[in-house]
Amino acid sequence: MNSVIIENIGKAVKEVARNRGSEWWYTPHMAAASRAIAERIPLVDLVLEVRDARIPFSSEFEQMRKVRTSSRHIIVLNKMDMANRSKTKEWIRFFEEQKCNAIGVNAHNKENVKEFLTFLQARVRELKKMNQSAHTITLMLVGIPNVGKSALANALHQVGRISAAEKGKLKHSIVSPQPGETKSISSLKIASHPNIYVLDTPGVLPPEVIDDGVCSKLALTGAIKDIVVGEINLARYFLSILSLNDEYKKWGKLFGTEIGDFIVNNVRRTVFEAVSSFTGNLENGEDIEQLIENQFKVLKKAFHLPLDSEETNDYRVATKLINLYRTGRLGHYTLDPVLSNA
Numbered sequence: 001m002n003s004v005i006i007e008n009i010g011k012a013v014k015e016v017a018r019n020r021g022s023e024w025w026y027t028p029h030m031a032a033a034s035r036a037i038a039e040r041i042p043l044v045d046l047v048l049e050v051r052d053a054r055i056p057f058s059s060e061f062e063q064m065r066k067v068r069t070s071s072r073h074i075i076v077l078n079k080m081d082m083a084n085r086s087k088t089k090e091w092i093r094f095f096e097e098q099k100c101n102a103i104g105v106n107a108h109n110k111e112n113v114k115e116f117l118t119f120l121q122a123r124v125r126e127l128k129k130m131n132q133s134a135h136t137i138t139l140m141l142v143g144i145p146n147v148g149k150s151a152l153a154n155a156l157h158q159v160g161r162i163s164a165a166e167k168g169k170l171k172h173s174i175v176s177p178q179p180g181e182t183k184s185i186s187s188l189k190i191a192s193h194p195n196i197y198v199l200d201t202p203g204v205l206p207p208e209v210i211d212d213g214v215c216s217k218l219a220l221t222g223a224i225k226d227i228v229v230g231e232i233n234l235a236r237y238f239l240s241i242l243s244l245n246d247e248y249k250k251w252g253k254l255f256g257t258e259i260g261d262f263i264v265n266n267v268r269r270t271v272f273e274a275v276s277s278f279t280g281n282l283e284n285g286e287d288i289e290q291l292i293e294n295q296f297k298v299l300k301k302a303f304h305l306p307l308d309s310e311e312t313n314d315y316r317v318a319t320k321l322i323n324l325y326r327t328g329r330l331g332h333y334t335l336d337p338v339l340s341n342a
């Protein structure tokens, strides 16, 4: 992976930290949420640590590392629709080998959320065997910002095995593409007999600004606001991922048979042509920089941008590209390589 691009993102984050003080990263509301979560961890029945399936390692919730509660701790790889399917399976196997419960979920898919609820109810039945007197079970969703905790809480409530009257009082957690929207802990009922409640909590980042590689992945997946790193830096990072991944090679085979979104097809064709005609060394940082510069130029045409100033157009290419990435229309990438148990 191109270390210059990753370093630039790391530098941008550290620059903002220097200018604004460390509180912009680990905000006072995160510190308060972190204390509130720590108080509740021993009280709840299950802690569901939600991670982003695209970055199962980089989206770790640091607080859970300290309180590994084994059978009461479940790693939920959400947004699996955006990740590479076989890598998600490999990651789940990795966690299982580490004796951690892990499951992949797509909060936007009703059938998948129903399966997730069935999985949770099975875990709850196991708990009930251990503690017959428990009438009410509480699960708590924790994780870094923007991994989909609120989306999962709402989805579980919506498919929840609860009465229509209880659904009539449908409460919602705030779901937003911007990180840091959830500001307080809320509770939603998701099942009856026994009653199961799920607590949605605010996203919390690790207290210290972390290493450049992790920062870059958090920024690209939306756990840190885009403005911190800058959209152009993010798009450059994504282009380096695209160029080094085999996904684009599939696009070449589709030429002439494409259906669907004209712009998406145009972008795919442009990226395919730019990478396959590239004569430099993809292992070499400077060569990749050159390739990305060229991709920015040709993507302006692919997006049909008017011939404005270079800076404006670079920004527009970047925002459009990031949007295509975040809606999964340019492929599904798992950015963290699967760790080895060896």
Ligand SMILES: Nc1nc2c(ncn2[C@@H]2O[C@H](COP(=O)(O)OP(=O)(O)OP(=O)(O)O)[C@@H](O)[C@H]2O)c(=O)[nH]1
Pocket (backbone or CB within 6 Å): 078, 079, 080, 081, 082, 105, 106, 107, 108, 143, 144, 145, 146, 147, 148, 149, 150, 151, 152, 174, 175, 176, 177, 178, 179, 180, 181, 182, 183, 201, 202, 203, 204
């Ligand atoms: N594609 C996809 N998008 C998802 C999924 N789950 C959530 N999202 C989107 O991700 C964004 C963040 O979701 P939220 O539920 O607000 O995330 P959160 O973890 O509660 O965020 P904070 O309030 O920052 O802690 C929203 O735009 C959701 O629509 C999923 O499984 N797949």
